[in-house]
Amino acid sequence: MTIIYRPDMPSLSTDIIIEYQQQEKEGIVLIKRKYHPAGLALPGGHAEKGFSLDDNARKEAKEETNLEIIIENVGRPFRVLSHPLRDPRTHMVTVVYLARGYGELKAGSDAKDVGLYAYPELLDLLGKNKFAFDHENIIRDYLKYRGFLG
Numbered sequence: 001m002t003i004i005y006r007p008d009m010p011s012l013s014t015d016i017i018i019e020y021q022q023q024e025k026e027g028i029v030l031i032k033r034k035y036h037p038a039g040l041a042l043p044g045g046h047a048e049k050g051f052s053l054d055d056n057a058r059k060e061a062k063e064e065t066n067l068e069i070i071i072e073n074v075g076r077p078f079r080v081l082s083h084p085l086r087d088p089r090t091h092m093v094t095v096v097y098l099a100r101g102y103g104e105l106k107a108g109s110d111a112k113d114v115g116l117y118a119y120p121e122l123l124d125l126l127g128k129n130k131f132a133f134d135h136e137n138i139i140r141d142y143l144k145y146r147g148f149l150g
Contacts, residue, residue, distance in 0.1 A: 007090070009091075010082065010084075010090075010091040010092065010093045011046060011047075011090055011091065011092050011093070012046070012047040012053075012092075012093050012094075012095070013044055013045060013046050013047055013092055013093070013094045013095075014044050014045065014047060014053050014056045014057040014060060014094065014095050014096075014097065015041075015042040015043070015044030015057075015094050015095075015096045015097070015135070015138065016042060016043050016044055016057050016060065016061050016069065016071075016096070016097045016098075016099050017042060017078065017096065017097070017098050017099065017138070017139075017142050018042075018043060018061060018065065018067060018069055018099050018100070018101040019098070019099070019100050019101065020067065020100075020101040020105065020116055022105065022116050025116055025118055026118065026119075027116050027117045027118040027119055027121065027122065028042075028116075028117055028122065028139075028142070029043060029065050029067065029101060029105065029114060029115070029116055029117075030042065030043075030114070030115060030117050031043055031064055031065070031107065031111035031112070031113065031114045032111065032112045032113040032114070032115075033110065033111070033112060033132050034110045034111060034112040035110055036088075036089075037087075037088055037089075037132045037133065038132065039130060039131050039132035039133075039135075040125070040130050040131050040132065040135070041131065041132040041133060041135050042096070042135050042138065042139075043060055043061050043064040043065050043111070043114075044057070044060050044064075044094065045060040045063070045064070045109075045110075047095075053077075053095050054071055054074055054075070054097070057069070057071060057095075057097045057099070058071070061099065061101070062108075063108050063109040064107070064108055064109050064110065064111045064114065065101065065105055065106070065107070065108070065111070065114050066103060066104055066105060066106045066107075066108055067101035067102060067103045067104075067105060068101070068102045068103050069099035069100065069101050069102070070099060070100045070102070071097050071098070071099045072097070072098040072099060072100070073098070077095045077096055077097050078096045078097060078098045078141075078142070078145075079094075079095075079096040079138060079141060080093070080094070080095050080096070081093070081094050081096065081134065081138070082094075083134070086133055086134040087133050087134075088133075092133075096138055098142070119143070119146075119148045122139060122143060122148075123143065123148065123149065126139070126140065
């Protein structure tokens with residue numbers, strides 16, 4: 001799919017906080033981005049014509065992580081972020097979903113790698129400039145929401 005950026009209008013995307021468990025390890029799924037901007041990121045991508053935002057989130061999760069997801073509170077996203085500088089490529093508005101992931105975790109599409117990050121690992125990554133976009137802020141909000149961060 002060709003993405004057309006219109007400098008006169010914001011673009012729309014979906015990002016997904018995927019809670020996942022693998023053996024005894026529980027946390028969230030992050031990808032290492034293959035393309036600019038580099039860094040760790042939540043799975044997600046541009047909203048595509050013909051998909052609801054919920055369905056777009058499911059599609060992006062499957063493409064980047066190989067996981068099927070069940071979205072928490074369908075129709076009521078966790079966050080909607082619209083700061084014009086949140087993405088260095090263009091003004092990007094994102095709808096962030098919380099979901100539970102099922103299946104075998106493996107990298108796909110524009111993910112260089114994918115991994116399960118336990119909550120203590122996430123806390124350790126904060127403040128170290130490891131994330132693409134504003135995803136560190138989203139993860140901070142999530143950790144507060146789940147009671148892992150004061």
